[in-house]
Amino acid sequence: xxxxxxxxxxxxxxxxxxxxxxxxxxxxxxxxxxxxxxxxxxxxxxxxxxxxxxxxxxxxxxxxxxxxxxxxxxxxxxxxxxxxxxxxxxxxxxxxxxxxxxxxxxxxxxxxxxxxxxxxxxxxxxxxxxxxxxxxxxxxxxxxxxxxxxxxxxxxxxxxxxxxxxxxxxxxxxxxxxxxxxxxxxxxxxxxxxxxxxxxxxxxxxxxxxxxxxxxxxxxxxxxxxxxxxxxxxxxxxxxxxxxxxxxxxxxxxxxxxxxxxxxxxxxxxxxxxxxxxxxxxxxxxxxxxxxxxxxxxxxxxxxxxxxxxxxxxxxxxxxxxxxxxxxxxxxxxxxxxxxxxxxxxxxxxxxxxxxxxxxxxxxxxxxxxxxxxxxxxxxxxxxxxxxxxxxxxxxxxxxxxxxxxxxxxxxxxxxxxxxxxxxxxxxxxxxxxxxxxxxxxxxxxxxxxxxxxxxxxxxxxxxx
Amino acid sequence: xxxxxxxxxxxxxxxxxxxxxxxxxxxxxxxxxxxxxxxxxxxxxxxxxxxxxxxxxxxxxxxxxxxxxxxxxxxxxxxxxxxxxxxxxxxxxxxxxxxxxxxxxxxxxxxxxxxxxxxxxxxxxxxxxxxxxxxxxxxxxxxxxxxxxxxxxxxxxxxxxxxxxxxxxxxxxxxxxx
Numbered sequence: 212x213x214x215x216x217x218x219x220x221x222x223x224x225x226x227x228x229x230x231x232x233x234x235x236x237x238x239x240x241x242x243x244x245x246x247x248x249x250x251x252x253x254x255x256x257x258x259x260x261x262x263x264x265x266x267x268x269x270x271x272x273x274x275x276x277x278x279x280x281x282x283x284x285x286x287x288x289x290x291x292x293x294x295x296x297x298x299x300x301x302x303x304x305x306x307x308x309x310x311x312x313x314x315x316x317x318x319x320x321x322x323x324x325x326x327x328x329x330x331x332x333x334x335x336x337x338x339x340x341x342x343x344x345x346x347x348x349x350x351x352x353x354x355x356x357x358x359x360x361x362x363x364x365x366x367x368x369x370x371x372x373x374x375x376x377x378x379x380x381x382x383x384x385x386x387x388x389x390x391x392x393x394x395x396x397x398x399x400x401x402x403x404x405x406x407x408x409x410x411x412x413x414x415x416x417x418x419x420x421x422x423x424x425x426x427x428x429x430x431x432x433x434x435x436x437x438x439x440x441x442x443x444x445x446x447x448x449x450x451x452x453x454x455x456x457x458x459x460x461x462x463x464x465x466x467x468x469x470x471x472x473x474x475x476x477x478x479x480x481x482x483x484x485x486x487x488x489x490x491x492x493x494x495x496x497x498x499x500x501x502x503x504x505x506x507x508x509x510x511x512x513x514x515x516x517x518x519x520x521x522x523x524x525x526x527x528x529x530x531x532x533x534x535x536x537x538x539x540x541x542x543x544x545x546x547x548x549x550x551x552x553x554x555x556x557x558x559x560x561x562x563x564x565x566x567x568x569x570x571x572x573x574x575x576x577x578x579x580x581x582x583x584x585x586x587x588x589x590x591x592x593x594x595x596x597x598x599x600x601x602x603x604x605x606x607x608x609x610x611x612x613x614x615x616x617x618x619x620x621x622x623x624x625x626x627x628x629x630x631x632x633x634x635x636x637x638x639x640x641x642x643x644x645x646x647x648x649x650x651x652x653x654x655x656x657x658x659x660x661x662x663x664x665x666x667x668x669x670x671x672x673x674x675x676x
Numbered sequence: 677x678x679x680x681x682x683x684x685x686x687x688x689x690x691x692x693x694x695x696x697x698x699x700x701x702x703x704x705x706x707x708x709x710x711x712x713x714x715x716x717x718x719x720x721x722x723x724x725x726x727x728x729x730x731x732x733x734x735x736x737x738x739x740x741x742x743x744x745x746x747x748x749x750x751x752x753x754x755x756x757x758x759x760x761x762x763x764x765x766x767x768x769x770x771x772x773x774x775x776x777x778x779x780x781x782x783x784x785x786x787x788x789x790x791x792x793x794x795x796x797x798x799x800x801x802x803x804x805x806x807x808x809x810x811x812x813x814x815x816x817x818x819x820x821x822x823x824x825x826x827x828x829x830x831x832x833x834x835x836x837x838x839x840x841x842x843x844x845x846x847x848x849x850x851x852x853x854x
Contacts, residue, residue, distance in 0.1 A: 234715055234819035360750060368754040370761075372773040380777045384784040391791045403715075403817035422801030425808070426816045429727050430798045431717040436732040437794035441787055448783045455776060655817075658716040666720045668693040 225512070227322040228660050229504035237505075237657050241400075241650050242407045244500055253499060254643065261640035268633020271626050272347065280350055282626045289609045289621040294348035296601045297631050299456055300484070301341035302382065303477075303597060306449055307485025308334025309389060312396070313445035316438075322513060324656040325505040328400075329496065329645070330489050331393040336641040337488070338386045340634040345378070347630065374458040381455035388448055392441050395434070398424050399655040453481045460604065466543040467551075467608040470535060476528030483521040483567075484597035486514050487590035492642065494587045496651065505652050508581050515580040518593060522571045525600075529568070543613060550611050551603065555620065559599055560607070566596030683806040683854035684826040685837055686813070687846035692718055695821035698844040699724035702823060705840060709829035713807070713822040721821075735793030736786045743785020748778045806854045824852065 275282060285292040308330040315323040346355045358379045360369050369376045401421035408414050424430070457477035460468040490511065497506040536548040551560045570592045573579045580586065606621050645651070658664055689695040695712060702710055703726055712721050722728065751774040755761070760768045795801070807813050807824065816822050823846075825837055841849045 238715075238818045360754065366759070368759045371751045371755065371777060372770060377776040377780075380780040384780040387784060388787045391787060395791055395794070399716075399817070406814040406817045418803060419801075422795070423803040423805060424800065425805055425813075426713040426715065427798075428712040428714055428718065428722040428725060429730075430800070431714065432719075432722040432727060433730045433732050433794045433797050435717050435719075436730055437736075437790045440733060440736050440790040444783050444787045444790070448780075451776070451779060451783075455780075458776075655716045664692060664716065666692060666696060666718065668696045668720070 225507050225509040227325065227507060227509050228657065229507065232504060232661065233663065234658050234661065237661075238403060238407065238654055240502070240504075241652050241654050241657075242404055244502075244646070245404060245648065245650055246408050246410075246413070254647065258640065258643045261636045261643060264633060264636025265640050267629055268636055271629035271633055275347060275626065275630070276352065280348065282624060284621055284623045284627055286619070288612065288617045288619045289606060291348075291605050291609060292621060293623050293627040293631055294344045295459075296598070296605050297634065298341050298344035298348075299477075299601045299605075300598045301337050301344070301634065302385075302456060303453060303481035303484045303601075304488045304594075305334040305337035305341065305385070305389070305485065306453060306478070306481035307489050308332070308337075309385075309392075309445050309449040310482055310485065311489070312392060313442040313449065316442040317446060321660055322509055324660055325507075325652050326489065326493060326510050326514075327656070328393075328396060328653045329492060329642075329651045331389065331396065332642065332645045332649075332651075333488060333492060334389050334485075335386070335393055336638045336645075338382070338389060339641075340638050342382055342386060343634065344630075345382075374455065374462045377455045378459055381452045385448060385452045388441070388445055392445060395438065395441070396653060396656075397649060398422065398434075399426065400650045400653060402426065403654050404650065450478055453477045465608050465612055466541075466547040467532075467604065470532065472528055472531050472535070476525065476531075479521045479524035479528065480597055480600060483518060483525055484594055486518045486521070487593035487597070490514050490518075490586055490590040491594065494583045494590075496646065498583070500646070500651070502652060505657060511583060511586055512577075512580045515574050515586055515589075518590070519571060519574040522567065522574075522593070526568050529564070546611070547608065551607055554607065554611060556603065556607050556610070560603055563596055563599040563603055566592050567600060570596075681853060682827045682834065683852040684824045684832075685841055686807065686810055686822055686824045686850045686852050687841040687844060688812060688815070688848045688850070689821040689823070690819070690847055692721070692821060694845065695823060696720050696724050698823050698841075698846070701844060702825065702840075706831050707825050707829050707837075709826040709832075711824050711826070713813070713816040713824070715817055715819060715821075718821075731797055732790055732794050735797075736790040739789025739793070740782045740786025743789075744778050744782035746785075747781035748774055751777060806852050809853050810850045812848065812850065820847075827854075 280294075283292060283294070285294070308327075311323050311330045312327040315327075346352045349355060358369060358376065369379075398421050401417045402424035405414050405417035405421060408417070454474040454477065457473035461470055461473040463469060493506055493510065493514070497503050533548060536544045551557065571589060573585075574589065579589075610621055611618050687698065689698060692714070695714070696718070699710070699712055699721055703724060708726065710725050712718075712725055714721060748771075752769060752771075755770070755774075756768045762768075807822075812820070813822065823841075823844075825832060825841065831837070838849060
């Protein structure tokens with residue numbers, strides 16, 4: 212799998228895996244996190260906090276289902292509000308996981324092998340959070356299956372010309388493909404956990420989950436083909452998902468939404484926030500679980516560089532939006548520009564420019580890219596910035612559209628915040644469970660990076676008879 | 677000649693190059709019902725045991741074509757036959773707006789076909805397999821490479837095959853009870 216023929220150990224680049232590791236030490240070290248590490252107070256504390264937030268979330272959702280979306284701050288003219296802001300934000304975060312596992316796989320970036328597993332898990336949980344919002348927003352969420360085409364007694368069908376229906380297909384496909392991608396990546400590692408443990412119950416659970424994987428080279432051969440094919444399929448998929456999400460806006464005629472820059476600008480923004488989330492998770496994980504040998508400075512630095520690059524694409528998006536507002540000459544678009552800079556939400560726009568464009572420029576300096584603590588805070592800043600971007604896009608355009616008579620303001624209620632913060636709790640609780648129950652770094656893929664995994668034997672045939 | 681209680685003979689190696697060399701020799705010696713077990717994928721080893729082509733890509737292609745066609749035909753049928761909506765005289769078969777769902781369904785079905793096709797061709801799930809009876813086989817997912825000659829091979833002979841495997845410098849040779 213993605214054999215790294217050379218593992219660079221130089222002064223210029225930090226290695227992707229610290230020298231001195233063997234097949235056995237990798238297996239032991241990663242397996243130990245799941246199988247032998249005792250329950251620590253830190254993990255328990257984190258899990259309890261996340262679990263409490265999760266309960267708060269469930270409470271808010273129950274009340275929402277009981278009362279309806281009226282408990283939110285949404286009202287005409289702002290029908291979308293937090294639900295759509297958070298949907299776009301979460302699904303954007305998911306993009307980095309697929310980018311790391313699929314696109315970097317195709318580009319043979321061997322450094323991805325140590326961060327792809329938890330990045331994929333992050334994708335899965337982020338897409339799960341994202342997927343909840345449109346369903347909550349439906350008004351009658353229990354009828355969500357009306358979104359799918361199925362023969363029904365009402366003899367009606369979904370409107371396939373609507374971007375909202377495209378979204379349903381894009382997001383469910385994305386969730387399903389991310390899930391199987393993550394799951395088949397886990398199969399050999401769960402087999403490894405099965406083989407390592409002496410606890411009969413644990414052995415049976417992992418044995419069932421890995422479906423009796425026995426490391427046969429015939430199986431590996433088919434597995435590799437399937438994995439590569441999934442990588443090839445997930446690459447256009449991940450680009451299409453945020454493109455389709457951007458169609459939700461750009462197909463409409465609302466000022467600030469009806470623009471062709473949206474698809475590339477949304478995809479770049481998604482990867483930007485996704486890598487920020489990868490760093491926010493990777494920095495504490497590598498520290499607290501002592502896996503700095505596998506998630507090295509190289510990974511942090513590369514992720515920071517991806518953030519810097521995508522940050523500039525996002526910056527180009529902002530500049531081009533502003534240019535088209537002026538060059539298009541449409542009075543409503545011109546007003547939108549004025550409104551973003553001087554309207555009631557101008558403070559958010561300046562905060563957006565500061566968090567998304569100004570602060571990340573410090574990543575030009577290698578000293579900052581190799582400082583985990585600073586990187587952690589810059590990543591948090593980018594996550595805030597990307598959330599503000601979605602808030603600006605949704606709220607500023609809707610509060611001031613074509614007619615003065617339909618101007619309004621949007622104020623989120625405590626229930627908006629409860630559900631938003633609640634999904635953060637859900638996401639973190641899932642991550643805590645994932646770290647505890649499944650190998651957070653791919654064991655088998657990491658082994659292919661070792662120098663001893665290199666095949667040196669020539670293609671000669673020795674005949675023994 | 678063939679003992680039905682024996683599933684095969686399993687030789688253990690501690691590095692990938694020895695395993696590849698041994699597999700090539702085994703194949704050259706005329707054994708065909710062989711397999712190898714490795715902690716990570718080794719392309720050269722599956723070539724060495726004579727297994728190069730697999731059907732996963734074909735399954736994936738067929739799945740993708742079916743998924744894409746089904747999605748487009750469904751949308752066409754809904755909008756032209758089952759539930760035609762006249763919106764300002766626009767054409768019923770507005771195919772460009774059907775492309776996105778067609779694309780997504782192509783990806784979904786080809787991806788699922790690749791995964792389930794791979795599992796089916798591998799014969800998984802299979803929780804029990806005779807090789808698990810060898811205690812040292814647990815190391816196949818850690819740091820050891822195993823080569824097996826199944827007793828169903830026509831050249832298999834309990835003594836000569838064992839001698840042959842021992843001549844390949846393995847760490848151990850074990851009988852796999854079936």
